[in-house]
Amino acid sequence: MRTFTITLFLVLFWNLSFPIGGDSSHGDIVKPKLFNRDCELLYEEMNLNGLIQFNAFEAAFTGYKKLNNNNSILTVIDFSLPSTEKRMYVLDLEYKEVLFVSYVSHGRNSGENYATKFSNRNGSYQSSLGFYRTGSTYEGGNGYSLLLDGLEKGINDMARSRAIVIHGADYCSETVIHSSGRLGRSFGCPALPRELTKPIIDAIKGGSLLFIYADQPDYLQKSKVI
Template identity: 60%
Template sequence: MSYQSLVITFLLFISIFPKPNFSEDKPNTSPDVDPATLIYEGLKGENASLPSKEVFSLAIQGWSKMKENLKSKVLTVIDFSLPSTTKRMWIIDPEKGEILLHSVVSHGRNSGELMAKSFSNQPESYKSSLGFYTTAETYNGKHGYSLRLDGLEKGFNDQARNRAIVIHGADYAREEFAASVGRLGRSLGCPALPSELSAKAINLIKDGSLLFIFGKDQNYLSKSSLIKA
């Protein structure tokens, strides 16, 4: 048999039997990664630490559900499970993976001293309220340039506007105050920011972005529909 005939015979032989699919025998080495993890691992910001992955994941769950109805895709995360002496507020652009601002923030006077442990939606409680908010309009009041908030979660923060829960600047919310007293000063329930940063923060998040305030409160964590996958 000629060489050409042997080649033709070999090609006919291998065409009868399909090539083995070795990939079918290999386990999937690329497990699915949820969107929150992808965003979290890509976050970057100059001299900014990250929020905890647990808190960030809850914030992103709500943001993902709400983002199509938001005028701004910026997300603010406040973690009241941390002491007030730490920088526990992050303003984040999830789509660009950037931390735009990282700051200390005050909690309500009746929520606790160094740590915020008690939360309320009730008027005159002087406590912080947990959950998701949308940022609204700005105004100039007794604390200067301020930002109104509308609570999105009935029973947890929907009284925010009635309670005048707003973002504003305050000298008692500055790190220098915390260094001398051992904690930040406390508000009447507002997430108050350092006076030198408040205008910048307000301009980043005003007019229709999402804000999430987290706290270790089992009632909220078990009942909020926005943090459930």
Template identity: 55%
Template sequence: MYLIEKMRKTWLLLILVCCCHISIGEAVLPRTEGSNCRRLYQELGIGQTIGFPAFYKALENYHKYRSEKQDKLVVIDFTKPSTEKRFCVIDMQQKQVLFETYVSHGKNSGGNYATSFSNQPGSFKSSLGLFRTGETYYGKNGYSLVLEGLEKGINDKAKERAIVIHGASYADPALIPAQGRLGRSLGCPALPPVVSQKVIDTIKEGMLLYIYGNNKV
């Protein structure tokens, strides 16, 4: 009798745990956190640019690592093709979308879709994970923004690889009809020239950027 009662309580506990969580992509989230995140996602109206799993991971990292001055969040969703907008800048204080635009991925990460990512110099692949924006400078790609990779073994060689945000003619969506995809970079998240400077000036010097993707190779 005691054993039956103990088993009954165990099953009730398991049911309670299952009911208190929801599944989003590969992550299992507490229902309250998932609901709040979903609500903000819907308020922002970014569903055409950033998938919910990408937004959730970005928001999770933002709340974990942000400081008071980090009022902007940048999200790149590399599960989307280069023929679609997949770069988004969000003002977290005002809960407003500041930019939604196209972004190139590394030439060895894939064609229209980025499916392979790397932290290694010379790979010419994009990197995933959490970054912090740094200073701006003028280099061979014009006005550029330094990125510091914050995840060891995932993107912490970003500076060594000279992974920066910059504008590039090959990131112009006007090229898509002719070649079926956006042009590709050597690993940098390159933006259309028409918006690159405005975006860089908005997110420079300490903002958090999260790049989401499925590493299939």
């Protein structure tokens, strides 16, 4: 009888401590898996396989879910790719359309064909990773340009003071790639081919999200968005 009572007590204790189904910790475990599946489904539905690296899209989509301000446009720049490849993608997630795919230059001190060094510091002439929100347009020394606000403190929040904007540049062209083996480089701005500058800026201006990705563990550790 005593043995039965002890056994019954242990069974009740186990069930109360570890209930089968419905507990919050189980929900916390499943949630990221469901989220990743949503990302995978969108990636498939937009036919992005072979166009955008999944790691870059997944990181961008993670931030989009947290930071989106009722704007379906998401721009992804993948600086893990060389400048000789088209590595800027403008996406409409609501209509599941790829609007633009373009070359884009990185900062002159970030690297040669590959961008490997990134900075938030004035005068570094390096690109900055992370999430930005697009602002208004203006006519400047580089022609039609778009203001950017860095959303990640200590990572890219000096964008305005560094004059990191989207603009067109003659050094961002296939002609330059053929002559020098890579694109020309900016002072840290994501510079575009002249012929695509206005249509891309007009598509993403006014509050959409832009994400600059690179396979950099340091950024992934510091970012509070991803």
